[in-house]
Amino acid sequence: MSAEVEILIDGNRxxxxxxxTISGEINVRFLSGGKPPSRLELSILWQTEGKxxxxxxxxxxxxxxxxxxxxxxxxxxxxxxHSRFSAELxxxxxxxxGNLLKxxxxxxxxVAYPKSDELVFEKPFWMx
Amino acid sequence: MTHPGSPISPARxxxxxxxxxxxxxxxxxxxxxAAIAGYFTYENLKAALFFKEIPCRIxxxxxxxxxxxxxxxxxxxxxxxxxxxxxxxxxxxxxxxxKWAKKISRSYRPGSTQTCFVNPNEPTEAVLVTAEFWxxxxxxxxxxxxxxxxxxxxxxxxxxxxxxxxxxxxxxxxFRVAARRSMGIPLxxxxxxxxxxxxxxxxxxxxxQGSQLPVRLSVAVTRLGSVIGTLIFALFWNGIVSxxxxxxxxxxxxxxxxxxxxxxxxxxxxxxxxxxxxxxxFFYTLFKVRTKDVMMEISKEPLRGGEPFRIYFHQPGxxxxxxxxxxxxxxxVVQYTRGTDTxxxxxxxxxxxxxxxxxPTAATHHEISKTLEAAIPQDAMHSFKSKSNExxxxxxxxxxIPGRPDVEHDFAFRVLPSPPSFVxxxxxxxxxx
Numbered sequence: 001m002s003a004e005v006e007i008l009i010d011g012n013r014x015x016x017x018x019x020x021t022i023s024g025e026i027n028v029r030f031l032s033g034g035k036p037p038s039r040l041e042l043s044i045l046w047q048t049e050g051k052x053x054x055x056x057x058x059x060x061x062x063x064x065x066x067x068x069x070x071x072x073x074x075x076x077x078x079x080x081x082h083s084r085f086s087a088e089l090x091x092x093x094x095x096x097x098g099n100l101l102k103x104x105x106x107x108x109x110x111v112a113y114p115k116s117d118e119l120v121f122e123k124p125f126w127m128x
Numbered sequence: 129m130t131h132p133g134s135p136i137s138p139a140r141x142x143x144x145x146x147x148x149x150x151x152x153x154x155x156x157x158x159x160x161x162a163a164i165a166g167y168f169t170y171e172n173l174k175a176a177l178f179f180k181e182i183p184c185r186i187x188x189x190x191x192x193x194x195x196x197x198x199x200x201x202x203x204x205x206x207x208x209x210x211x212x213x214x215x216x217x218x219x220x221x222x223x224x225x226x227k228w229a230k231k232i233s234r235s236y237r238p239g240s241t242q243t244c245f246v247n248p249n250e251p252t253e254a255v256l257v258t259a260e261f262w263x264x265x266x267x268x269x270x271x272x273x274x275x276x277x278x279x280x281x282x283x284x285x286x287x288x289x290x291x292x293x294x295x296x297x298x299x300x301x302x303f304r305v306a307a308r309r310s311m312g313i314p315l316x317x318x319x320x321x322x323x324x325x326x327x328x329x330x331x332x333x334x335x336x337q338g339s340q341l342p343v344r345l346s347v348a349v350t351r352l353g354s355v356i357g358t359l360i361f362a363l364f365w366n367g368i369v370s371x372x373x374x375x376x377x378x379x380x381x382x383x384x385x386x387x388x389x390x391x392x393x394x395x396x397x398x399x400x401x402x403x404x405x406x407x408x409x410f411f412y413t414l415f416k417v418r419t420k421d422v423m424m425e426i427s428k429e430p431l432r433g434g435e436p437f438r439i440y441f442h443q444p445g446x447x448x449x450x451x452x453x454x455x456x457x458x459x460x461v462v463q464y465t466r467g468t469d470t471x472x473x474x475x476x477x478x479x480x481x482x483x484x485x486x487x488p489t490a491a492t493h494h495e496i497s498k499t500l501e502a503a504i505p506q507d508a509m510h511s512f513k514s515k516s517n518e519x520x521x522x523x524x525x526x527x528x529i530p531g532r533p534d535v536e537h538d539f540a541f542r543v544l545p546s547p548p549s550f551v552x553x554x555x556x557x558x559x560x561x
Contacts, residue, residue, distance in 0.1 A: 003139075005139070018545065039292065041292055041294060041295060043294035043295075043298065045294060045297070048514060048516075048517045050462060050517070051462050051464055051473055052462025052463055052464050052473070052516045052517045053462075053463060053464055053465055053515070053516035053517075054516075055514035055515045055516055055517055056293060056294070056297050057297065057329060057514065058294050058297040058298040061294055061295060061298035090328070091328065091544070091545065092328055092329065092330070092510050092512065092544070092545060093329055093510070093512050094509065094510060094545055096509050096512075096519070098460050098475070098477050098509070098519070099460055099475040099477060100460045100462045100473055100474075100475045101460045101462055101517050101519065103512070108294065110292050110294065112292065117141045117142065117143055118141070118142045118143075118292075119139045119140070119141060119142075120139065120140045120141075120142055121138070121139050121140075122140070
């Protein structure tokens with residue numbers, strides 16, 4: 001693994017009401033010797049889990065790749081990345097644990113490398 | 129689940145989708161389409177731009193071909209003091225209908241003088257037309273179409289491969305909700321009710337103006353639709369099977385009772401049984417239709433968790449029943465893919481019995497009309513609909529009729545969340561004894 005990601009939600013909260021604002025901070029540290037990523041993305045989303053195919057709904061999305069970052073400049077040139085996020089949660093869907101279906105909410109950071117596996121870091125929270 | 133205070137989030141590794149085989153498959157179509165379009169374009173442009181226009185004399189003119197037809201016109205022309213003969217009509221051979229070929233051959237009467245186009249570098253090569261739609265435009269359009277559709281799919285795949293699921297989905301309804309919110313448009317309320325399902329993951333349902341209560345609910349699956357569906361299946365299945373049954377019967381009648389006939393007869397038995405089952409299913413659904421439609425109305429739609437509402441239903445008689453029930457149901461409906469097939473599974477997440485009437489005598493009722501008071505449970509999960517997952521709220525009307533199949537109709541409606549609280553949402557079944 002060539003990256004460490006810290007997802008911090010303000011107030012250390014893991015429960016939110018619909019319509020509330022979720023905010024926090026993302027800290028990304030790339031380990032020396034690793035490959036520089038091609039994409040670094042932050043999203044706040046709901047995702048289904050269960051017997052059915054997985055569906056997602058994204059309510060906040062942003063690329064965290066710094067403008068100065070380049071494939072040719074190496075991982076050292078990227079340095080640690082600190083970014084704050086804030087998004088208003090929608091009315092639905094609420095978190096749900098059913099028989100065939102579950103609905104989860106996450107703050108998710110995706111680190112993608114060219115022609116390689118992708119690393120997904122998640123911080124779940126409950127929305128009611 | 130991660131502990132809320134855990135500083136470093138654990139990583140999950142996702143492998144990007146491999147699409148080498150699909151790309152190779154699509155590339156075959158793209159290359160063939162491009163080759164067709166390229167070849168036809170090259171031959172036609174060569175003739176149109178470089179061939180020299182000279183007079184020629186038509187020797188004979190008729191139609192060639194048996195399945196598809198083309199004009200066969202023989203003509204003579206003189207180039208650089210030498211007489212040449214050719215029967216080539218267009219730069220690329222093209223066949224079509226007899227009518228088309230005949231129309232062209234008639235316009236080149238034998239003995240008449242016409243214009244032909246000769247390749248100055250190869251005087252034996254000549255054509256009567258250079259860039260006609262049938263020989264130029266049509267193959268070009270066909271080739272581009274043949275290459276274009278797989279090319280578009282490949283483009284979308286490559287574009288999608290460079291995009292995460294989140295980035296791709298960030299163009300969807302979730303973002304439209306954010307846009308509406310930023311413009312101050314209410315997300316849930318009477319004013320926004322008609323557009324709820326466009327912006328939020330809610331089922332799309334049809335409603336009508338009610339007669340006794342404001343909203344008339346639509347039945348989830350029309351009975352007429354199921355009758356027509358089973359009829360089409362029964363006709364299709366039995367139509368095909370009957371061809372083979374006829375052949376076998378003919379063989380037996382002609383006295384051919386060999387091993388092959390015995391094998392074919394045994395082989396056909398399960399197919400005939402399925403056909404008989406299909407006919408039985410058709411009559412079963414037809415008997416159900418004979419019971420007149422139930423009308424179901426509610427006082428408000430969408431409803432909220434904890435909200436009381438009224439239900440009115442009407443069953444036009446005459447009808448006999450031994451048991452009549454109205455249930456409030458929340459059902460999980462999920463679709464999942466195994467290989468190339470898609471399956472649907474259902475589970476009742478919540479069920480409340482609102483009405484149960486029993487009549488062991490099965491007396492004839494001229495009609496049944498009732499108004500009920502009900503309430504959506506306070507901690508109920510709201511309606512939800514995404515591509516493959518759904519939480520469907522509905523009223524189920526069921527009736528046991530002596531001597532006939534039971535009648536069961538589902539009427540769907542939407543439930544929105546109750547005012548915010550931290551009540552955890554769980555599935556449960558709650559049927560009073």
